[in-house]
Amino acid sequence: MKYISTRGAPAQKEFTDVLLEGLAPDGGLYVPVNFPKIDAGFLNDMQGKPYYDVAFHIIRLFATPSIPESDLQDILKKIYTRNEDRFPKDEVTPLVNLSDGFHILELFHGPTLAFKDVALQLLGELFDYILKKRNEKITIIGATSGDTGSAAIEGVKHCDNARIFILHPHNRTSQVQRRQMTTVLADNVYNIAIEGSFDDCQNIVKKLFGHNDFREKHNLSAVNSINWARIIAQTVYYVYAYLKIGKPLNFAVPTGNFGNVYAAYIARQIGVPINDLVIGSNRNDILTRFFKTGIMTVTDVEPSLSPSMDIQISSNLERYLFDLFDRDSDQLNAFMTDFKKTGTASIDNESLAKAQAIFSAYRCDDDMTLETIRTIESQYNYLCDPHTAVGVSAAIQHRKHRGDSRDSMVALACAHPAKFPDAIEKAVNHRPDLPYRLQDLYDRKERYTVLPADSQRVREFIENA
Ligand SMILES: *Cc1c(COP(=O)(O)O)cnc(C)c1O
Numbered sequence: 001m002k003y004i005s006t007r008g009a010p011a012q013k014e015f016t017d018v019l020l021e022g023l024a025p026d027g028g029l030y031v032p033v034n035f036p037k038i039d040a041g042f043l044n045d046m047q048g049k050p051y052y053d054v055a056f057h058i059i060r061l062f063a064t065p066s067i068p069e070s071d072l073q074d075i076l077k078k079i080y081t082r083n084e085d086r087f088p089k090d091e092v093t094p095l096v097n098l099s100d101g102f103h104i105l106e107l108f109h110g111p112t113l114a115f116k117d118v119a120l121q122l123l124g125e126l127f128d129y130i131l132k133k134r135n136e137k138i139t140i141i142g143a144t145s146g147d148t149g150s151a152a153i154e155g156v157k158h159c160d161n162a163r164i165f166i167l168h169p170h171n172r173t174s175q176v177q178r179r180q181m182t183t184v185l186a187d188n189v190y191n192i193a194i195e196g197s198f199d200d201c202q203n204i205v206k207k208l209f210g211h212n213d214f215r216e217k218h219n220l221s222a223v224n225s226i227n228w229a230r231i232i233a234q235t236v237y238y239v240y241a242y243l244k245i246g247k248p249l250n251f252a253v254p255t256g257n258f259g260n261v262y263a264a265y266i267a268r269q270i271g272v273p274i275n276d277l278v279i280g281s282n283r284n285d286i287l288t289r290f291f292k293t294g295i296m297t298v299t300d301v302e303p304s305l306s307p308s309m310d311i312q313i314s315s316n317l318e319r320y321l322f323d324l325f326d327r328d329s330d331q332l333n334a335f336m337t338d339f340k341k342t343g344t345a346s347i348d349n350e351s352l353a354k355a356q357a358i359f360s361a362y363r364c365d366d367d368m369t370l371e372t373i374r375t376i377e378s379q380y381n382y383l384c385d386p387h388t389a390v391g392v393s394a395a396i397q398h399r400k401h402r403g404d405s406r407d408s409m410v411a412l413a414c415a416h417p418a419k420f421p422d423a424i425e426k427a428v429n430h431r432p433d434l435p436y437r438l439q440d441l442y443d444r445k446e447r448y449t450v451l452p453a454d455s456q457r458v459r460e461f462i463e464n465a
Contacts, residue, residue, distance in 0.1 A: 001062050003030040003228065006322040008329030014066040016130050019123075019229045020138075022222055028329075029318050030228045035269045036061040043272070047243055051092040052080035054243065055236040061270070062232045067129070075129060079122050086111060086121050088437075093118065093237045095244050096413075098380045101405060102395070104388070105241050106413045111154040112180055113416035113435065114147055114308075115260065119233035120155030124162070126229055127221075131161035139218040139462065140164040141208055143201035146177035147308050147419075150184075152223045157186040162221075165190045165462055167201040170450055176419065176441065183444035190465055196453030207455040214459060225257045226315050234263035235270075241410050242272050249408040252278040252395035254387045255287055256309035258316035260412065265320060265358070275407055279361040280394030282306045282369065287314055291361035294352035297344040305366045305386040305423045308415070324351050360401070364393035372396075373427035383432055385415040386423045 002012040007028030013021070018030040038061075046054055055076045063072055080092050089109045096104040110117025131138060140162055142152055149166040156164040166181060170193035182191045194201050209215055209222075223230075242249060251274065253261040261279055268274040281288045282304040290296045301312050318332070324347065325331040339345035347355070364372065372389040376382050384392055388411065395411045417424050417432040424432050434441070451457050 001036070001064070001066075002033045004033055005029070006031060006318050006329065006332055008333070015063045015229075016066045019126055019227065020130060020221065022224060022227050029226050029316070029322075031319055031322060032062060035266070038271045043239075043243065046239070047246075049243075050081070051236070051240055052076045054240050055080055055233075058236050058239055058270075059232055067126075071129065075122070075125050079125055086117075093240060095241055095410070096382070098376070098382060101408045103241075103245070103408065103410045104382065104384075104392075104413050105237060105410050107237065108385075108413060108416040110151075111437070112147070112150040113419050113437070114151060115234075115412070115414045116148060116151035117154065118237060119230040120151045120223065122155075122233045123223060123227065123229050124155035124157075124159055127156070127162055128159040131159075137161045137219060138163075138221045140221050140223055141167075141205055141462075142222060142224070143167045143198065143205045144173075144181075145169070145198040145307065146173045147415075148225075150177065150180035153181055153184050153189050153191075155223070157184055157189050159188060163188045163190065163465070165192060165458075165465075167192045167194050167204060167458070169193070169198050169201055170195050172197065176421075176438070178448075179441050179444065179446060180438075182446040182448040183441065185445065185447055190462075191448035192458060192461065193448050193450045194453050194458075195450065200453040204453065204455045204458050208459060208462075211459070218462065224315075225259045231259060231263050231266065231316070231319075234260055235266045238264045238267035238274070239272055242267070242274065245408050245410070247408065248273040248275055249410055250274070250276040250278060250395075250398070252280060252391045252398065252409060252411040254280045254282075254306065254309060254391035254394070254412065254414055256281075256311045256314065258287065258314035258320070260414070261359075262316045262319055268358070269323075276398065277359050278391075278394050278398045278409075279359055280364055280390040280392075281361065282309050282390050283363070283365045284310050284312070285363040286312065287317070288361040288363045290317075291355060291359050293346075294349070294355075295344065295346040296339060298339070305369050305420070305426075306390050308387055309390065320355075321347075324355055360394075360398050362394040362397040364390040364397075368393050370423070370427040373424065377428050383417045383424065383428070384413065385417040385420050387415050388413040 003018045005024035005028035007026040009026040094106050107115035251264050255261050335345045369389045372393040392411045395409050399405045421431045
């Protein structure tokens with residue numbers, strides 16, 4: 001499979017290049033030149049196969065020949081076979097049945113108890129595989145407000161050829177969040193607590209990437225949510241859920257950067273019998289407004305009970321827009337330029353109808369989030385984290401709106417409730433039990449360095465590390 005940029009640069013790239021580069025040089029996002037198709041026979045053959053094997057049959061379509069099949073198979077087996085260090089359950093992503101035709105796909109059984117582990121565990125291993133082959137080393141730098149940082153650290157800590165530096169705002173993450181990062185004592189992991197805000201952390205990272213000599217000398221890289229390999233790793237669990245249910249279904253996905261639901265769209269595009277993709281957004285509802293009206297307008301971000309979805313712009317939406325515009329980069333560029341200049345951009349009615357034939361979007365504010373956590377606990381004795389609740393609420397709203405519940409609905413559980421104990425307590429008056437993985441978190445040794453919000457000091461730290 002070859003890849004092109006959504007912004008129209010003529011070069012075609014290999015999977016391994018796309019993996020290491022992340023963003024395309026013209027500022028666009030990489031997408032495959034076409035979508036491979038699978039058929040009913042293919043799906044039939046995969047019935048009952050273990051997760052790593054399903055992963056192999058899907059990812060192979062996108063990663064070969066740039067990664068040879070046998071190597072890919074070894075890597076996937078290593079990551080997605082039951083393993084205390086990575087995914088300790090019998091299944092990587094268990095499907096829980098709440099009621100007739102309503103299911104929860106649990107994506108939170110990885111090391112940091114959130115769905116990002118499913119992709120980042122693989123990404124770290126793929127990085128190391130390619131870097132060793134090329135005899136290269138990289139330095140990964142990222143800023144985090146809490147969650148992505150720990151998933152990236154857990155993904156990279158086994159790598160011999162990558163170092164990772166994660167900046168978090170000093171004393172502004174939760175204790176659990178900080179300790180999930182700072183108690184990883186691997187030699188290639190560096191946690192930096194910046195005396196400032198998350199924005200300060202992000203600005204420092206941007207400055208470091210903008211420093212050409214430094215960037216080249218250390219082979220800087222990022223593991224952000226636009227990396228194509230993360231998307232395709234996530235497509236696997238949609239296929240896996242379909243195989244368990246065995247008939248056409250809908251997915252409800254709590255959405256921030258549009259990465260997770262775009263992975264579902266890929267599953268649909270390659271031929272998995274998926275009907276509706278239901279998007280849930282919190283009070284920061286730019287996506288819901290877009291899919292309802294065809295107008296995308298930026299607003300300020302307000303903090304919510306589902307912080308991993310508190311975003312202003314959904315970066316992966318660009319990949320879907322590219323398809324919506326029949327892969328016309330000029331039209332996409334015009335849309336993006338409009339949006340950047342004026343903070344608003346729109347699509348025509350025909351395109352909107354096309355988008356709405358696949359995506360439905362619903363908003364779920366903090367009150368509704370708490371209400372949903374309460375209802376699902378009392379009706380089904382199942383505890384949802386606040387992100388999961390946003391998706392579940394969207395699923396319920398969708399069924400009401402459509403007036404039928406014939407299709408099976410799978411709502412994605414994106415984080416373990418124990419990651420958000422305050423919100424859970426607010427909803428149901430008790431705090432969730434810490435899973436065994438985190439039980440000794442407060443006894444573990446921490447290691448991190450506190451630095452001022454000054455990019456030069458951070459650069460010196462990295463130089464001397
Ligand atoms: C990242 C994240 C999301 C949002 O996913 P996107 O791929 O950005 O749409 C939702 N819930 C949790 C718990 C997350 O960590």
